[in-house]
Amino acid sequence: MGIESKFGDSVITTSLDWVLNWGRANSLWPMPMGISCCAIEMMAAVGPKFDMARFGSEVMRFSPRQADLMIVAGTLTYKMAPVVRKIYEQMPEPKWVIAMGTCLCTGGMFDSYSVVQGLDHIIPVDVYIPGCPPRPEALIQAVMKIQEKIKRGKGTQPISRADEPVKLSVPSITTPIKKTQKESIILNMGPQHPSTHGVLRLILEIDGETIIQCVPEIGYLHRGFEKIAENKRYHQFIPYTDRLDYLAPLSNNVSYTMAVEKLLNIEIPRRGQYVRMIACELARISAHLLSLGTYALDVGAATVFFHTFDEREKIYDLIEKLAGHRFTTSYTRVGGVSRDVSPEFIAGLKDFLKDLPQTLDEMSSLLTNNRIWIDRTRGVGAISPELALSYGITGPNLRAAGVKWDLRKDMPYMLYNEMDFRVPVGTHGDAYDRYLVRSREMEESIKILHQLIDGLPEGPINADVPDVVIPTKQETYTQMEALIWHFKIISEGFKAPVGQIYSAIENPKGEFGFFIKSDGGNQPARCRIHSPAMRSVAIIPELVRGKLIADAVATVASLDPVLGEIDR
């Protein structure tokens, strides 16, 4: 049997290529380059359900110098391009790149002035994953493709990608602030930083650990939503709303369609309203879970993250039953929703509501009385009620500051005035209170959901406005009239009366509203989006001045900004 027979059991022979390839393929170290929506699915792939650790690549760390696989996830803007390029260049050879999501394949649905039409314009790409966003399974498949590619290669030969052609030369990164003190240094936190929850860039001037000044730089995810809205018919814009606050797509859908309905003066039947409220509350729980999970992760408690992501997966399964998609739902339609709730969904929701309080308890027992957690968050980033109001802060951040303001109670929309729930309010306005408020809000949401399930009325889900509401598939396939109306509503769109409206709802992050101006056409003449997280970012410099860098991390995490909505 050749030479092996003489070596005994503990020795094998093979080619050096094979060993190197085997080692590389099975210990991929991903460098997560999460830019927008896709990054959430990338996080889900790391979470307990999909468990990317199976590939020896559980070490997802934001450290390019050790990584060999770059997973770019999200919409690449021209402003972000030099950052991605720089981090890519910092990675040692050999290295591989996965372009996750349609935006990185072709520019996707964002055919706008600010978006690079494909990642391969700036760096060479090995695997493209289509999908908006791709499911975690797709990412896992992409990693397996990379492994196959590595195993096919010549491991012993040096691999250099320097000469692979790219189409776009990217400009250098600028720093638009000046030092105020001699001893201080300028430190960039972001736009690619685990603690900035997206591509927020905090330019810090620090003296030792102390922050002298902080300038938040936004726009790294500016996709031109408002301009796109002006060039899309009313229905066409619904999928875009998914990608605004991509932690609560259902809630965004509802907010947008409610605005259009207000413009058209359409009333939704009770069942439709109930279904929408179920969607909104599910979105709230999902968003708060993610918020608290990443908040704890940033402050150093990684366990919570896995607990919350497990629960979020259950919500995604529910949402898939409800809307047909787990992430980008596009569930609502002008005049109603795309499909009715099924009995399976209701049953699944009941089960979920049974389990969720237990998880919340576990989370609470991990954090609420945890000494380290309290030390890191109590008194940190405290917002006074006056300051909060002067910055226009809304949502949990405002309520944590002691201002009892919730649109569901104070300017009731849909049927929230029939619901029995409390509005939790904080006392100190600090990071700890914000944690508590979000936890309590989830409990209130559970209460609301129970009421919604019990009181779910029978009847139609869509308004009886045939020139706006899309006919059902059944009708479209069998009736000539319905087919024509479907064709016209989809291809030409309905026309809205001349006028302008503002309509807002209480999103997980606060007051999320649309201002729509119509000139009588089938597209908005102007669409402005009121983003609650924008205000939360604006207040950051006030909160971190004179504090430590670690406090800045806790502050930003507790404010829970989401850049898709801020940059728009």
Next chain:
Amino acid sequence: MAADEIQKPTGININIDGRDLQVPAGTTIIKAAQQVEKFIPHFCYHPGLTVVGQCRMCYVEIEGQKKLATACSTTVTEGMKIKTDSEFVKRGQNSTLEFVLLDHPLDCPICDRGGECKLQDYTYEHGPSRSRMTEDKELLLKHETISNNVVLDQERCILCTRCTRFSSEIDGRAELVVNERASKSKINVFNGQLMESPFSGNVVDLCPVGALTSKDYRFKARPWELRHFDGLCTGCSAGCNVEIHTKHRHPGITRPDKQSPTPEIERLVPRENQMVNDWWLCDAGRWGYHFNNEDSKRLYSPMIRRNQNLESTSLKEIQASIEAVSGEWEFWVWDEAPHEEIAWAKSLLSSWNKRGRKVAGFNPLNYSKKFMEIWAAQASQPLFSSPVNYRSYKKIVSQLESYRSLETLVPILATTFGPRVRNKTLLWETRSSKDFFDAKDDLTSTLYLMDLPRTEGDLKLYKSIPEGAHALPLLNHLNSRGLLNEGITPVEILEGEMADAHPRGPVFVFAQSTQRKLPKNFVNYLKQAPFVVIADSQSGKLSDLANVVLPLELLYETKFTATNVGNLRQVSEGVQIRNPNYPAIQRGSTTVVSPTLQLL
């Protein structure tokens, strides 16, 4: 009687939807409503066709009448009060549409007309949103070829009979007919014979639904993907007004062959112009646009011939090579060259003259001079001054009662006419110039469409046409008339002479790629030239002969001006259909001349 006529009011007072207006006697309601910008939906009514009141879509309510009236066939009377959008009318429209849709197939997703279908538009605006019909639909002929270019789908047909009326009234051939009666009625070709009409494309435009579609456009685009440009048909000198529809594909996505997608012309549709083509367009013009889309043929850089091959080069090198050529230059301007190009050519000629080069002028054959002299002399005579003018010419034609529509067909190539169309008083004939001059007919009682004299022999006879004769010259190419106005004889006229002529020296040709065939004699003529410069937009026989090639934009790509046979100067909008990678010399918008001129 005379007194009565004086007392007769000039207009009739009516009221439409609460607005008073005065319209001439005999006006139909549908036309009167246009005055107050009230659109009354209709399928069968068309201003260019007879009124049949068949579709029952144009219902209006007239005060004092119990039943709804059709707006297309009811003429106004004094004091008539009309409502176009009362509940009664809406109910009528709704019911009409429901009735029309009873047997309509669920074809919208695969129908070419989807998106620009009147049936869709009206159903969405005035019709029912859901169906009460549970019975099966009638099954009829689908995608039946009825001519080389037109496809019929009987199921989609709503029996407005616009196409049959066009076929009998405008075209005169009556090839399309309604077979059977009442609920069994269906449109088909007569006796199963394919349509031969050279105007068959118009029935596709006329069809308000997707029953008649053109093979050329089928499944190529959706209406909302198309951009519309107002242009001129480049096929002949009629100068028919057309809308050019182009499809611009997403530029960001490169095709598998690594080429980025080029915008293309998808179709031409006629644009109404009562002075030129009314609402119609001939098939030759309608489907003759394809050469514009042949991207592989495009000339995209200046080229020079070295060792039998054309090679890309710089304009500077071309300038040097032209400088080196000695001899008397000839300038040739193509009959399709628009006025912008003629201006360019003229300025080039004068600059060369100033630089002391020997230049023989435009289209410089001996015959050319003689013809232009006569043309100028004839211009003052009634023969050419009046009938060539399109409007007065129309007047003559309008006497042809039974074939009044022929007025629109006249400018189109002679071969498209039938052999002879007879009327009580006038004889309408098409003849070659030779036959025309040989005939001893009474020129004052016969209207002739005749070719222009092509030989010196013709010219003598041409001069002998008596005053008051009804003879119209046929000009076959886009800007032939414009060239004559500019004092240049069209190549078309010189063809006869060219068979025996030789160029005096190097030749500079301002050519223009169109659907026309290259004249053989001209190609032979060029072959004898020592040096040939071609300015053109596509490669072909001409560029094969060239020593130097200058790339031009296609006609449709620039805004151009051309004069039609009726001496009407018209402008065509520029369309962006070039592959962005191909730079071409722009002809400029009006008289602005390309920068390359300076080099030359």
